[in-house]
Amino acid sequence: MQQESDFLSELCDFLYPRNSYYGQFQPEYLAFNATLQEFSQRVSYICDLQTGGKLSPEEAYHQIHLLWKQLKRTRKELKSK
Numbered sequence: 001m002q003q004e005s006d007f008l009s010e011l012c013d014f015l016y017p018r019n020s021y022y023g024q025f026q027p028e029y030l031a032f033n034a035t036l037q038e039f040s041q042r043v044s045y046i047c048d049l050q051t052g053g054k055l056s057p058e059e060a061y062h063q064i065h066l067l068w069k070q071l072k073r074t075r076k077e078l079k080s081k
Helices: 002-015 027-051 057-079
Strands: none
Touching: 027 057
16 A cells, blocks of 8 residues: 555656745745646646647647636735735
8 A cells, every 4th residue: 555655646746746935935925836836737738738639729729828817816816815
């Protein structure tokens, strides 16, 4: 069971890498940094799928556009706190 847990942990670290936050510590900055890293990772996956022919350019654009709107909304919400 421990080996399976280690494998899943390593796989998760590989698929969803996270970098440390080095900016000024404020909870909203830290939360936005995590959201920004997730945005970056998802855009990368969408680009890879489009390059590999699994998504049309229009669908890739649409998905990235939706992610961008989410990121902007999150930023506004965090700024208003």
